[in-house]
Amino acid sequence: MIARLRRGPVWLYLAAMGPGLIAAAAGNDAGGIATYATAGAKYGYNLVGAMILIVISLSLVQEMCARMGAVTGKGLSDLIRERFGVRWATFATVSLFIANAGTTITEFVGIGAAAEIFNIPRWIAVPPMAFLVWRLVTAGSYGRVEKVFLAMTAVFFSYILAVFFAHPHWGDVAHAIVAPQLSLDPVFLNFFVALIGTTITPYIQLYTQASVVEKGVTPSDYKYERFEVIVGVVFSSLVSSAIIIATAAALFVPSGPQVINSAADAAVALEPVAGPYAKILFAVGLFGASMLAAAVLPLSTAYAVTESIGFERGVSFSFKDAPIFVGLFTALVILGAGVAMIPGVPVVALLLAVQVINGVFLPIELFFIMRLINDKTIMGRYANGWLYNLIAGAAVLAITLAVILMLATLPFAS
Amino acid sequence: MLYLSQLLGRPVRDRHGNGVARISDLVVRLPPPVAAVEAAARYDTYPHLHGLVARGGQTAAGFFIPLTALATLGPGGADLAGAMVSLETFARRPDELLLAGDLTDHPIIDCRAAVVRRVNDLLLGTLAEAGAITLAQPGNSAMPAADLVLLAVDVGWTGFLRRLNLLGGALGVLGALGKRLMPRILPWPDVALAGPGGAGGQAALRGLHPADIARITGALSYHEAAGLIAALDDETAADVMEEVDPDRATDIMEQLPDARAADIIEEMGPDDASDLLADLPAARVAGLLREMEPEAADDVRELLRYPEDSAGGLMTLSYITCPRHYTVAQAIARLREELDKPDLIYYLYITHGPEDHLLGVVTLRKLLISDPAERMDAVMRIDPETVQPDENPREVARLMAEYNLLALPVIDGQGRLLGIITVDDAIAVLLPSGRPRKFPHLFSP
Numbered sequence: 001m002i003a004r005l006r007r008g009p010v011w012l013y014l015a016a017m018g019p020g021l022i023a024a025a026a027g028n029d030a031g032g033i034a035t036y037a038t039a040g041a042k043y044g045y046n047l048v049g050a051m052i053l054i055v056i057s058l059s060l061v062q063e064m065c066a067r068m069g070a071v072t073g074k075g076l077s078d079l080i081r082e083r084f085g086v087r088w089a090t091f092a093t094v095s096l097f098i099a100n101a102g103t104t105i106t107e108f109v110g111i112g113a114a115a116e117i118f119n120i121p122r123w124i125a126v127p128p129m130a131f132l133v134w135r136l137v138t139a140g141s142y143g144r145v146e147k148v149f150l151a152m153t154a155v156f157f158s159y160i161l162a163v164f165f166a167h168p169h170w171g172d173v174a175h176a177i178v179a180p181q182l183s184l185d186p187v188f189l190n191f192f193v194a195l196i197g198t199t200i201t202p203y204i205q206l207y208t209q210a211s212v213v214e215k216g217v218t219p220s221d222y223k224y225e226r227f228e229v230i231v232g233v234v235f236s237s238l239v240s241s242a243i244i245i246a247t248a249a250a251l252f253v254p255s256g257p258q259v260i261n262s263a264a265d266a267a268v269a270l271e272p273v274a275g276p277y278a279k280i281l282f283a284v285g286l287f288g289a290s291m292l293a294a295a296v297l298p299l300s301t302a303y304a305v306t307e308s309i310g311f312e313r314g315v316s317f318s319f320k321d322a323p324i325f326v327g328l329f330t331a332l333v334i335l336g337a338g339v340a341m342i343p344g345v346p347v348v349a350l351l352l353a354v355q356v357i358n359g360v361f362l363p364i365e366l367f368f369i370m371r372l373i374n375d376k377t378i379m380g381r382y383a384n385g386w387l388y389n390l391i392a393g394a395a396v397l398a399i400t401l402a403v404i405l406m407l408a409t410l411p412f413a414s
Numbered sequence: 415m416l417y418l419s420q421l422l423g424r425p426v427r428d429r430h431g432n433g434v435a436r437i438s439d440l441v442v443r444l445p446p447p448v449a450a451v452e453a454a455a456r457y458d459t460y461p462h463l464h465g466l467v468a469r470g471g472q473t474a475a476g477f478f479i480p481l482t483a484l485a486t487l488g489p490g491g492a493d494l495a496g497a498m499v500s501l502e503t504f505a506r507r508p509d510e511l512l513l514a515g516d517l518t519d520h521p522i523i524d525c526r527a528a529v530v531r532r533v534n535d536l537l538l539g540t541l542a543e544a545g546a547i548t549l550a551q552p553g554n555s556a557m558p559a560a561d562l563v564l565l566a567v568d569v570g571w572t573g574f575l576r577r578l579n580l581l582g583g584a585l586g587v588l589g590a591l592g593k594r595l596m597p598r599i600l601p602w603p604d605v606a607l608a609g610p611g612g613a614g615g616q617a618a619l620r621g622l623h624p625a626d627i628a629r630i631t632g633a634l635s636y637h638e639a640a641g642l643i644a645a646l647d648d649e650t651a652a653d654v655m656e657e658v659d660p661d662r663a664t665d666i667m668e669q670l671p672d673a674r675a676a677d678i679i680e681e682m683g684p685d686d687a688s689d690l691l692a693d694l695p696a697a698r699v700a701g702l703l704r705e706m707e708p709e710a711a712d713d714v715r716e717l718l719r720y721p722e723d724s725a726g727g728l729m730t731l732s733y734i735t736c737p738r739h740y741t742v743a744q745a746i747a748r749l750r751e752e753l754d755k756p757d758l759i760y761y762l763y764i765t766h767g768p769e770d771h772l773l774g775v776v777t778l779r780k781l782l783i784s785d786p787a788e789r790m791d792a793v794m795r796i797d798p799e800t801v802q803p804d805e806n807p808r809e810v811a812r813l814m815a816e817y818n819l820l821a822l823p824v825i826d827g828q829g830r831l832l833g834i835i836t837v838d839d840a841i842a843v844l845l846p847s848g849r850p851r852k853f854p855h856l857f858s859p
Contacts, residue, residue, distance in 0.1 A: 073635030073665075081519050086534070086577045089519070216661040218636065218668060220695075309532075309574060 028156050028239050029293045030110025030286060031103060031358075034351040035198045036240050037266030039191070040247030044254070045173045047195060048244055049180030055237035057395035058200045059230055061366065064373045064384070064392065065205045066229045069212030070222040071382045076209045077308040080368050083375060092368060093308045099361040100203050100301040102354040104332050107297060108340035109347055110290030117267070117283035123341045130337035133295045134330065146295070152288020155281050158273050159242040165272035166249035173245060186409040193406045194352050196399055197359025199240065205365060207300050219382060243269070298332035360407070363400040370396055415539035415553050415565065416488065418513050419577050424491035426468045426479065435470030437492055440513040440538075441478070441506075442564050459603045459617060460541065460563040461511060466492060467504045478504040481559060487538075488556025511607075513564065521634060522567060523606040523642075525618040528626040530608060530633040534573030537566040537599060547599055552576075567605050570598025608634050609641035624650060628657035636662065640669030643678070652681030655690065664693040672698075676705030684710070685730035685839065688717035692727075717833070725810050726803030728840065729824045729833035735765045736790060738773055743786035745776070760820050764794045765831055772823055772831040774798060800825045803832060807843040814840045 028036075039047045065076060072079060077096075081089035108126055115125030136145060182192070208229065217225045246269035267282035274281045306325045339345070370392065373384050384392065418440065425433035442461035466484065467476040485495040511517060513536050521530045537547060540561040547566045568576075572595055575581040588595055606619045608630075619627065619642075627646075631639035631654070639658075643651050643666055655663055655678060667675055667690065679687045679702060691699045691714060699718075703711045713731045720726025734752050736745050745762060753759065762781065764774045774794030784793045800823045801810055814822050814837055821834045 073637055078635075081532070085519055086574065090578060213635070216636065216665050218665055220668065 028153065028236060028243075029103075029107060029289045030113060031106040031351045031355050032198045032240060033110075033156075033243060033266050033286065033289075034348050035191075035194050035355050036243035037247045037269070038348065038352065039195060040244040040249075040269070041251040041265075042191070043188075044248045044252040045168070045176040045245060046181050047176075047192075048173055048241055049177040050182065050192065050195065051199070051237070051241050051244060052177060053180075053395075053398075054196055054199045055233065055241075057196075057399065058237070059233040060388075060392045060395055061200060061205060061369065062208055062229050062233055063226060064369055065209040066212045066217075066225055067222065067382060068369075068373060068379070069209040070217040070219055070225060071380070072378050073213055073218075075213055075304070075307060076206050076365075076369070076372075077304045079372050079378065081308050083372060083378065084368070088368075089308045092364060093305055095361045095364050096202055096206070097301060097305060099358050100297055101332060101335060102357050103201065103203065104294065104297050104301070104336035105339045106351050106354050107290045107294035108336040109345070109350060110286050111294065112340050113347060114283040114287035114290065117279050117286075123343065126337050126341050129291065130294075130333050133291065134333045137295050137299055137329065138326065146292065149288045149292040152284050153292065155285030155288070156239050156243075158270060158281060159239055159246050162246040162270050162273045163242045163249070166246050166269065168245050168249040184405065184409065186406070186412050189402065189406040189409055190356060191352070193359035193403055194355035195359075196402060197357070197362060198355040199237075200362055200399075201358050202361055202365045203297060203300060205369065206304055207296065210300065210303070246270070294333075294336065298329050298336070301332060302326075302328035356406075359399075360403055363396070363403055366396045366399065415537055415543055415547070415551070416557060416562075417552050417568070417573075417576065418518065418536040418538065419573075420489045420552055421487060421492075421538075422514055424489070426466075426470070426492045426494065428494050429496075433470075433491070434494075435468035435477075437466055438469040438476050439467040439515055441465045441467060441504075442511050442513060444509050444511055446509075460544065460565060461602070463487075463538070463559060463562040463564075464510060467512070468492075476504045478502055484559035486556040487559045487562060489552075489554055490556060492559070493556065517567075517607075521608040521638070522569075522600075523608055523619070523630055524569070524600055524604065525606055525621055526600070526604045528622055528630065530630055531567075531569040531600075533567050533569060535568035535576060536564060537568060538562045539565045544601070547601055564602055566602055567600045568597065569600060571595055572597040573599075606642075607645075609638040619646065620650075624653035625657045627654045628659075631658055631666065632662060636665040637669065640666045644670060644674065648677045648681050651678045655679075656682055656686045660689065660693060663690055667694060668698075672701050672705050676702050679714070680706050680710045683730055683732060684713040684717055685728070685732075688714050689722065689727075691718060692722055720803050723807055724803060725801045725805035725807065725824050725835060726832070728807055728810060728835045728843070729803070730836060730839075731833050733761070733763060733821070733823075733834045734759065735763045735770060735831065738764050738766060738789070738791040738794075740790045741786065742781060742784045742788050742790070742793060745790055746781060746786075749778075749781075761834075762790075763823060763831060763834075764790050769828075770831045771829050772798070772800065772825050775823070798823060801835075802826070807840070810835055811840040811843045 039051075068074075068076070068079065074082075077089065077093060080092050108130060111129050112122035112126050115129075116122060182188075212225055215225070243266065247266060250269040250271070251265075267279045270278035270282055302325050305328055306322075309324075370389075373379060374389065376383050421437050421440065424437050426435040426437060428434050441464045443464040444461050445459055463481060465478055465480040466487075468479055469476050479492075479494070483495055485493045487493075506512065517533050517536060520533055522533055523529075524531050539547075539553075540557070541563055544563075544565055571584075572581060575584045575595075585595060604618055606617075622630075627642070627650075631642060634642065639662065643654060646654065655666070658666065670678070679690065682690070687710075691702065694702070703715060706714070716731065717726070717729070720729075734749060736748055740748070749759060749762060760778045762776045762778070763772060764776065765771060766773050773791070774796040775798040776790060776794045780793055780795075799813055799817050799819065801813065803824050803826065805824075810822060813819070814835075820837050822840070823834050824832045826832055
């Protein structure tokens with residue numbers, strides 16, 4: 001009997017853990033931490049307010065995808081292919097593939113950065129870890145070790161503690177939330193899009209919807225699923241906001257903004273909590289989150305691509321049975337590990353650039369989500385109501401506007 | 415032969431050659447269901463073209479052009495036969511299928527390989543061309559519309575690239591590299607619709623083993639899976655449902671109306687039926703049991719009393735008993751009578767009284783080698799291994815392995831026979847979760 005991926009152990013397991021938890025953990029990967037830490041170091045508490053708006057958008061988008069999964073029993077790429085045809089599906093898949101390939105690179109950069117904290121050079125640490133990820137997934141034993149990586153990411157909850165140890169100026173934080181200061185400065189816009197891109201990462205939507213389908217959630221038990229998704233978003237946003245506040249309190253100097261040079265600089269903010277162990281603690285969390293996403297991301301990308309093209313549905317991990325699927329997965333791992341190993345790669349700049357790419361592709365995905373969720377032929381009475389559409393539409397519009405502004409001012413950036 | 419992608423968006427022309435609209439979809443009519451044996455031999459398993467949906471002019475909605483109004487269809491577009499076309503808005507009838515709307519880009523079942531594939535393109539042609547579809551080259555001349563049938567489904571790279579208008583370029587690049595791209599085209603008789611589509615679209619499914627269909631339901635959405643199950647006859651549907659992953663089975667049952675679901679559950683073994691019902695909401699279970707035949711419902715009700723993770727939860731009520739005074743010849747005759755009922759006939763249980771007190775067991779082998787005149791209590795093995803209904807399933811599996819049993823009787827405190835546990839259900843207990851839980855029944859016909 002052919003071992004099936006779709007309802008096979010890995011996906012079954014991922015689904016059983018709850019999409020919320022995995023999404024939360026994977027959201028705070030290397031790219032996420034670098035972006036949040038830079039946000040704090042560079043702009044102080046200023047982006048906490050923007051973060052709240054982004055998180056509200058994230059919960060709306062996540063809820064819509066979970067609902068689509070429960071009502072249709074199909075993944076996002078399936079639905080795009082069936083409702084919009086092969087051209088739009090290819091366009092969506094190619095843009096998703098580019099964004100995910102970039103994000104995969106950042107996961108291996110994260111693994112390398114975690115190793116460097118222990119004084120292990122990147123080029124020594126990354127290849128064996130890339131092979132480990134590849135081997136665990138293709139041998140079908142990834143599900144058993146995933147729990148370990150997931151547990152490692154729990155370290156990041158210490159950022160919430162760090163916030164209290166850092167004694168931030170709560171008045172300033174409150175002011176930033178009530179009156180966020182946005183500007184049209186190209187550098188700021190670029191950064192703002194990166195913040196959106198890393199928080200509402202396009203692949204997380206696909207992942208959430210796929211897990212809901214995997215779990216066999218139907219409209220009758222959807223309310224539990226919605227709860228789980230919202231809880232996941234709240235937890236992940238607590239951690240990311242805490243990173244911003246903690247690094248702002250530790251590093252931000254109003255006179256001359258501090259610049260984060262390596263992902264490990266974000267560990268400084270943990271020092272009030274963990275003292276000399278801050279860096280070790282941080283490295284453990286970074287390693288766990290990066291390993292988690294380094295497996296899940298190429299896997300779900302390869303899955304989405306083959307599914308949208310329409311080949312090898314429900315196949316094994318063997319190259320003979322599923323050359324395109326396994327080939328794509330392998331290529332993504334090699335690409336990610338390969339770029340991450342290049343000596344002298346400007347780590348933080350690379351991480352931020354990838355988040356910007358994610359942000360640029362996000363409106364494309366959101367456009368499809370909004371069209372599908374309002375399609376009565378597939379959603380029936382579970383389509384969005386007018387109020388929901390108004391709020392979600394405003395969020396999508398704001399995100400799109402930010403991306404357009406960023407792209408328009410890009411030529412003026414120094 | 416013509417591909418659907420060559421036709422969509424092309425003009426519909428009147429007799430003077432003036433474009434009046436554009437082709438938006440093609441409508442075919444599914445053939446009525448025929449017996450399995452006939453289906454393989456009959457040519458009219460292919461859906462015939464029934465008309466097309468066109469868009470254009472003042473109306474935004476698509477309007478239907480029936481086959482009778484069409485002269486030819488080709489890469490250049492469609493030519494109308496008459497001067498007049500009545501502009502009736504298209505409304506689909508149940509036996510009609512929209513080639514672009516229902517089939518293209520949707521999943522279908524490749525019954526040759528027993529897998530789900532996605533439709534990249536569709537091949538139309540005359541029945542005479544049905545034998546030559548593997549070499550299908552897109553045609554470049556118009557064909558009489560009345561002769562067109564849906565010949566095959568293109569699920570390969572060539573179809574995918576053709577839709578993107580990249581096929582020529584891709585073939586050029588590959589040709590320069592000395593490689594070829596093989597089309598993957600499934601003849602329509604090997605294809606079943608993923609989802610409802612009525613029995614007419616599902617003839618090809620009859621060649622598949624129930625376990626294959628069960629696996630296929632796992633690769634479809636639960637709506638499509640329920641539609642697929644609904645298109646099967648009760649008996650096949652029951653065989654499939656016994657093999658379907660338990661979570662998926664409950665989702666499928668949620669989608670079926672009570673009357674149909676009850677018909678399917680009746681055909682399932684009472685043990686599988688009670689496992690399935692145990693996962694459904696209580697109100698639904700009560701409704702289903704009311705719809706079922708009273709006898710089958712009683713069996714299921716009986717089994718539902720026991721928790722799933724106990725010997726009682728594993729047992730089935732399908733077994734054969736016989737009184738102690740029967741002769742071997744009488745017992746064999748009884749066995750023959752009831753052969754259609756139980757899944758396992760290797761054991762015959764000897765019971766006493768109206769309450770079925772278990773006295774002993776006779777194997778089929780023993781029955782066949784014994785003197786036909788001998789009484790059952792003379793040939794039976796007394797004091798067989800038994801368990802109580804609250805026994806741990808792992809202990810059940812251990813006992814069966816230790817004593818090499820194919821089935822183990824379950825008795826209550828007074829020694830009354832309640833049911834038996836068959837070896838396939840016992841092995842499933844020992845397997846790690848995520849593995850297929852069910853095995854084919856060993857002695858089923």
